[in-house]
Amino acid sequence: MKKVIMGNHALSYGAMLARAQVIAAYPITPQTQVVELLSEMCADGTLDAKFIKVESEHSAMAACIGASAAGARTFTATSSQGLALMHEMLHWAAGGRLPIVMGDINRAMAPGWTIWTDQNDSLSQRDTGWMQYYCASNQEVVDTVLQAYKVSEALSIPSMVVLDAFALSHTYEVVDIPEAAKVDAYLPPFKPRYRVSPSDPRAFGGLTSPEHYMELRYNLQLDMEKAPALIEKTGREYEKIFGRYLGQVDPYLCDDAEIVLVTSGTAGYTAHVAVDEMREAGYKVGNLRMKVFRPFPFEEVRKYTARAKKIAVVDRNISYGHHGIFSQELKSAIYGHGDCKPVFGFIAGLGGRDITPSSFREVVDTTISLDHPAGEIGWIGVKK
Amino acid sequence: MSKEKKMKLTLPTEELVGPGNLACQGCGANLALRYLLKALGKKTVLCIPACCWAVIDGPFPHSCMGVPIYHCAFETAASTATGVKAGLEMTGDAETTVVAWAGDGGTFDIGLQALSGAAERNDDIIYVCYDNEAYMNTGIQRSSATPMGAWTTTTPVKFFKDEPKKDIDAIMAAHRIPYQATASIAYPEDVYKKALKAKGIKGTRFLHIYAPCPTGWKSRPEDAVKLGRMVVQNCIFPLFEVEHGETYKLTMKPSTKKPIDDYLKLQGRFRHLKPETIKIMQEAVDHEWARLLKLCENR
Numbered sequence: 001m002k003k004v005i006m007g008n009h010a011l012s013y014g015a016m017l018a019r020a021q022v023i024a025a026y027p028i029t030p031q032t033q034v035v036e037l038l039s040e041m042c043a044d045g046t047l048d049a050k051f052i053k054v055e056s057e058h059s060a061m062a063a064c065i066g067a068s069a070a071g072a073r074t075f076t077a078t079s080s081q082g083l084a085l086m087h088e089m090l091h092w093a094a095g096g097r098l099p100i101v102m103g104d105i106n107r108a109m110a111p112g113w114t115i116w117t118d119q120n121d122s123l124s125q126r127d128t129g130w131m132q133y134y135c136a137s138n139q140e141v142v143d144t145v146l147q148a149y150k151v152s153e154a155l156s157i158p159s160m161v162v163l164d165a166f167a168l169s170h171t172y173e174v175v176d177i178p179e180a181a182k183v184d185a186y187l188p189p190f191k192p193r194y195r196v197s198p199s200d201p202r203a204f205g206g207l208t209s210p211e212h213y214m215e216l217r218y219n220l221q222l223d224m225e226k227a228p229a230l231i232e233k234t235g236r237e238y239e240k241i242f243g244r245y246l247g248q249v250d251p252y253l254c255d256d257a258e259i260v261l262v263t264s265g266t267a268g269y270t271a272h273v274a275v276d277e278m279r280e281a282g283y284k285v286g287n288l289r290m291k292v293f294r295p296f297p298f299e300e301v302r303k304y305t306a307r308a309k310k311i312a313v314v315d316r317n318i319s320y321g322h323h324g325i326f327s328q329e330l331k332s333a334i335y336g337h338g339d340c341k342p343v344f345g346f347i348a349g350l351g352g353r354d355i356t357p358s359s360f361r362e363v364v365d366t367t368i369s370l371d372h373p374a375g376e377i378g379w380i381g382v383k384k
Numbered sequence: 385m386s387k388e389k390k391m392k393l394t395l396p397t398e399e400l401v402g403p404g405n406l407a408c409q410g411c412g413a414n415l416a417l418r419y420l421l422k423a424l425g426k427k428t429v430l431c432i433p434a435c436c437w438a439v440i441d442g443p444f445p446h447s448c449m450g451v452p453i454y455h456c457a458f459e460t461a462a463s464t465a466t467g468v469k470a471g472l473e474m475t476g477d478a479e480t481t482v483v484a485w486a487g488d489g490g491t492f493d494i495g496l497q498a499l500s501g502a503a504e505r506n507d508d509i510i511y512v513c514y515d516n517e518a519y520m521n522t523g524i525q526r527s528s529a530t531p532m533g534a535w536t537t538t539t540p541v542k543f544f545k546d547e548p549k550k551d552i553d554a555i556m557a558a559h560r561i562p563y564q565a566t567a568s569i570a571y572p573e574d575v576y577k578k579a580l581k582a583k584g585i586k587g588t589r590f591l592h593i594y595a596p597c598p599t600g601w602k603s604r605p606e607d608a609v610k611l612g613r614m615v616v617q618n619c620i621f622p623l624f625e626v627e628h629g630e631t632y633k634l635t636m637k638p639s640t641k642k643p644i645d646d647y648l649k650l651q652g653r654f655r656h657l658k659p660e661t662i663k664i665m666q667e668a669v670d671h672e673w674a675r676l677l678k679l680c681e682n683r
Contacts, residue, residue: 021471021474021475022467022470022471022474024463024466024467024470049474050470050473050474052466052467052470052505052507053505054463054466054501055497055498055500055501055504056497056498056501058459058460058463058498059460059462059463059466059497059498059501060463062456062457062460062463062464062467062498063463063464063466063467063470064467065456065460065464065467066431066454066456066463066464066465066466066467066468066469066470066471067467067468067470067471067474068467068471069454069467069468069471070429070467070468070469070470070471070472070475070477071471071472071475072470072471072474072475074467074471088457089457089460092456092457195475196429196452196454196468196471196472197429197452197472197477197480198426198427198428198429198451198452198480200452201426201447201449201450201451201452202447202452202453203441203442203444203446203447203449203452203453203455204452204453204454204455205444205454205455205456206438206441206442206443206444206446206447206453206455207438207439207442207443207444208443208444209443209444212444212445
C-alpha cells in the first residue's frame with residue numbers, strides 16, 4: 001500500500017512491521033513523531049508491544065538492553081544529545097551482543113543549541129560496535145529497518161538506522177508500505193540463542209579477566225566481518241519479495257567516471273541530481289552514495305572507485321583536528337589497493353546548512369582544477 | 385520415646401546464593417541477598433549494576449547463583465530491570481520476579497534518576513538497595529548514604545563527612561509507590577517477611593537493607609550482625625514499612641532506645657569523633673526518630 005509519510009513515520013512503520021515487542025524511548029526534536037506514532041500504534045492495538053516511556057535516553061537504551069536480553073525484539077529512536085547520552089549503553093548493547101534496532105535522526109551537537117542536521121552525533125558512535133545504515137529516502141528507511149533486524153539478529157549485533165533531520169525526518173514522500181504477511185515471511189520472530197531466564201540461570205556480563213575479554217571482542221569483530229555478505233544476501237531476498245534491492249552502497253555512473261563523488265544521507269541524492277546536470281555539461285563524474293558505514297563496505301568502495309582518477313568525498317561531519325570522517329575511512333579502505341589516487345576531502349552542510357547541486361559543482365570544479373588537495377580540508381559554503 | 389523437640393526453622397533451607405563466592409568476611413550484602421532470595425525463590429532475575437555484588441557472584445564464566453543475573457551499567461539497575469520485566473512479559477513469562485539489586489552508590493547517587501523514573505511509572509519491579517554506606521567496591525569512598533561523622537577514603541578524618549545521610553526512604557515515599565520497607569541483616573525473618581510481602585504486590589517496590597561492611601567500616605567481621613542489631617536498637621536505622629507513600633508502620637520498636645555511642649565505638653570509621661560531634665549526631669538521630677514516630681502515629 002502506498003502512503004505519503006514523513007521520514008520519522010517511516011521509522012515507526014518499520015518498527016511496527018517488524019513487530020517490535022518492547023519500545024523504550026524519550027522525546028527529542030526532531031525524533032518525536034517516531035515515538036508518537038508508535039505510542040498510538042501500541043494504544044490502538046496495531047502493534048502488540050510494551051512502550052516504556054522512560055525518563056532519559058540513557059534509560060531508554062538500558063531498558064532496551066534489559067528487554068532484548070530477556071528475548072524480546074526491541075526498538076528505540078533518538079537524536080543528537082540523546083544519542084550522546086546513550087553512549088555508555090551503546091557499548092553495553094553491542095558488547096552484550098543484543099540485536100537492538102534504533103533510529104537516529106542526524107542532528108548537530110550543541111552548543112549552540114541546534115536542531116538541524118549533520119552527522120557528528122552518529123559518527124561519534126562509530127566505535128561502539130553498532131552497525132550503521134545511512135538512509136536517503138523514506139522508502140529506504142522502512143525497508144532498512146526490516147533488513148537491519150534480520151542482519152542484527154543473525155549476528156547478535158545492534159543496528160542504527162540513520163536519517164537526516166528535517167531533510168528526511170520531516171519530509172513527506174510516497175512510500176510503498178510492505179505487506180505485513182510478506183514481512184513476517186522475510187523476518188520471522190526473534191529467537192535468541194541465550195536469554196535471561198530463571199529456566200536457565202546464567203550470569204551475563206560478569207567480571208571478565210584478561211584471560212577471556214579479548215576473545216569476546218575478537219568474536220564481535222568476526223561477526224561484524226560477516227555483515228557485508230549478509231547485507232548483500234538479505235538485500236537480495238528483500239528484492240525478491242518487495243522488488244527493492246538493499247545494498248551497502250548506491251553507486252551511480254561510477255564505472256566510467258573520472259571523478260567519483262563519495263556521499264551519504266540525503267546529500268547523496270542531491271549529488272545524484274548534480275551528477276546528472278554535470279554529465280549533461282560534459283563532466284565525467286559519478287556518485288557513490290554510502291549506505292552502510294559500519295561495517296565499512298571495503299570491497300564495494302574499492303570496486304566503485306577503482307577506475308576513477310580522483311575521488312572527492314563530501315562529509316557532513318568533521319573529526320576536529322583531522323578530516324571529515326567518511327574521507328578518513330575511504331582513504332583507509334583504498335590505501336594499498338591499486339593506484340594511489342588523490343582523495344579530495346570536503347566538508348559541507350554542518351548544522352543544517354544547505355547542500356545543493358551547486359555545492360557538488362563547486363566540489364567537482366575544485367577537484368578538477370588541482371592535481372592534489374590544496375590543504376587537508378576543502379570547505380564548501382563556509383563564511384571565512 | 386524421647387521427647388526431643390524438633391528445631392523449628394523460621395526460614396526456608398533452600399540456598400540460592402552459593403558458598404565460596406567473593407564476598408569479604410562478615411559481608412552484610414552477602415547475607416542480605418541470601419535472605420531476600422529465600423523469600424523470592426528461583427523464579428527471580430537479578431539486575432546488578434556496578435557494586436560489590438557485581439564481583440561477589442564470581443568472575444566470568446562462573447556464577448555462585450541459582451538465579452540468573454544480568455550485570456548492567458552503574459546507573460541503570462532500575463531501567464534495566466524495567467526492560468527485563470517487559471521483555472519477559474512479551475515473551476510469555478509474566479510470572480518471574482525481576483529485581484534490581486544495587487548498592488547505596490547505585491541507588492542514592494548515580495542510579496537515582498532511573499529509580500525515580502521507574503517508581504513514577506510504577507514499573508513492576510522490586511528495587512533493593514543493600515546499604516553499606518559508601519562506595520565499598522571501589523575502595524570506601526563517601527556516597528550520599530554515608531552517615532555524618534564517618535571517615536572514608538574521600539572524607540579523611542580531618543574532614544570527615546559533615547552532611548547527614550540522604551533520606552532515600554522519604555524520597556521513595558514521595559513517589560507513592562505501593563510498598564517500601566527498611567530491613568537489617570540482623571533480623572533475617574524480618575527481611576524474609578518483607579521480601580515475601582513485596583513479592584505479592586504489583587508495581588514498584590523498594591527495600592532498603594542495612595548491610596554492614598567490616599572492610600569499609602573498620603569493624604570486626606564477627607561484629608557485622610551485632611552492628612546490624614545495634615543500629616536498629618539505637619534508632620539510627622529504624623525498621624519500618626510504608627504503603628503508597630502514606631501509611632507508615634514501625635515493624636520493630638526497641639523496648640529501650642539505646643544511645644549511639646557503643647555502636648560508634650565498634651567501628652574504626654568513627655574513631656576520630658569527639659564527644660561534641662557525637663552529641664550532635666545523637667541529637668540528629670533523636671530528631672529523625674521522633675519524626676518517624678509521628679509519621680507512624682498518623683496512620
